[in-house]
Amino acid sequence: MNVRALAAKAIFDVLEKGISLSVALPDKQQYLDSGKDKALMAEICYGVMRQLPQLDKCVSDCLEKPFKGKQRIVYQLLLVGCYQLYFTRIPAHAAISETAEACRQLKFDGLVKVVNGVLRNIQRNEMPLNTDIETLRYNTPAWFIKRLQQAYPEQWQDIIEQSHQRPPMWLRNNQQLHRREAYIATLAQHNIDASEGPSPNAILLDSPKDVNALPGFMDGAASVQDGAAQWAATLLAPQNGELILDACAAPGGKTCHIIEQAPQANVIAVDFDEKRLVRVQQNLDRLNLKAQVIHGDAANIDLWWQGEKFDRILLDAPCSATGVIRRHPDIKWLRKNKDIEELAILQQQIFDHCWQWLKPGGTLLYATCSILPEENSQQVTQFLARTPDAQLVPISQQSNAQDIGWQILPGQDNMDGFYYARLVKAQ
Template structure:
């Protein structure tokens, strides 16, 4: 394990996300593997924190930095914002926040900028800048301008609640694998291990841990007693309601959480898990193996089924369509900065193409459950309304009383009942 600067590595990672468009989901595990166990949680907290508060940190940076830094020095801007975050939002002492952040310039190969970083951080403290908040609601929301405008357009009354939920730490939801252990027996094991949880009023197999922890250390991890899955995602199996002996397709299945849940909801089904990403399909295989389930795993493009489909129609299809992931920003704050406004129209077009292609794979009388982890109507209700208007053999199967063709489906907003943002619409082929 190499000796390295925590803050320099954090600044470098922020640079890769914000300037090079790389995903924190890919960068963070590799980064954490290079540091001691006690530093791994700190790294995640700092990176997530900066990405959540980025507009405000940039607002403060513009007041203290006369002109932007160029090219290979750009990472130092991210280092300064990391310093601001420590001073304004963390329990790191002022002395450590300043000294360690300034010292990280050496590791970033910018020793000549130590004075600049020191001046910015000391001026931040001297001017008590953390009390200097802008009037601009978009900056305070922690959201990029394009997303703030969209949410203001679609959810004017809930905007403050949504942005607050997006900037909070997501709780840990578990799904008990009832093919391996009963929920009562599993909770008894958690009680023995002095692990606290909530279970009242949650989906049938769900538990909500009251504090964060390493899931691999929970009772029964190796034995496949449970999986981590948000409460919103846990709605899919019951809404699709597979029946004994049916052929089910989970389209765009990776990493396999819903595939496994379908097999727990009704073990006696023939399930095909399909995805276009071979690397993520490996995760599906690993999850099936750990939880003790069997499914046919297929690598293929949902928009072009003729390349992989065997011609036999399915009784039920779960289509978890590629989307903006705006509903899971609290879990992946880099999504805010990796997504661009122009992506939404392209995603909606892809979803439409997949929906029409997959519909042909469904038996007459069969059920398709359309799902996204988005909260944008273009990807959700508007998508389903358009499909119902042009697909003569499709009809809506309502999920609640107000579910109709003009406003179809069930939109869960981030933080609602402690769940991620999610969307479902159920369709029947006549």
């Protein structure tokens, strides 16, 4: 199958079956041989997710009646065609003929003419950019725009703008192997330009690279991790000899960083999702690090842990992931408004339970990749109100010492949107 047919199938999986693009894309890319085709397919799928409402409008305006049932895949294919016409440099005749060929490959020969006709029509039309409908203008669901407007009356447009940018690639230098300056120099020798990020081991690449092109990557020289996520281990400040719980660990980026920072700490990495836990072990193996990896529920620690209480706990809670839309634009369409309240309840349960397993004097770092206060500052404010032995310790990077935790917004210092709150338990 050609790139367009496979792209339509991946988009179908996301929009019709609710599968995340990070799963659907590689699942279909495996049928392509060339790296160039794989890159084009990724560009089209990510692009369609970013611009979905506008593409939807263009396509549906050109259709006499909507496609239903099995024919929906042809609708996704038209989104793919429309994206190429408006947002890529692919010559229109090639975009249209390849997309029509994809329709044949998807076994909808009877609709090839329709696909051709609709795309030719779109080619003649202007992209509907100037519109009063917010969802269309911002390519963002109405419920999310509303929540952003409430939470960030001054910044919401900027947040949406940043959430549509292509994210940079960040590396985490492996401090066990070399200093950050030394690895940046090694990168430069391989013609890879990079600079230091704000947290101690963060390296920002000038342009994204395939990990196989990074010197020493397979031997653990560095890991791919956004600059915002790299603050977790720094703020947790793990010490050698301590017992540390990473309560929601998969795929293990932060677990590995904690051990790089404190190799003699006893780290317990737990996750509810058995499949994702496999990736924790793979990451540990590549970096030659050791942790106890446990399949368990962070809201029921007694079921899988009979040992002593923890000196430090990282609670990187399940969340809406609204801070990382620039990396995962499908989140805009997979996440629903009602999820936010449900997630806040889940976060509260895990938060309260983990706290019981923290030693007196111990530190718990609460983190999310969300930008919504319901999951962040409000969550922590409510926790503090019902937990008399918890004290919030301000984070020096916060712009205002009175804030409840540190909210990083997408694009700030080139980082993803993230939230941290550091809490200490009374002795």
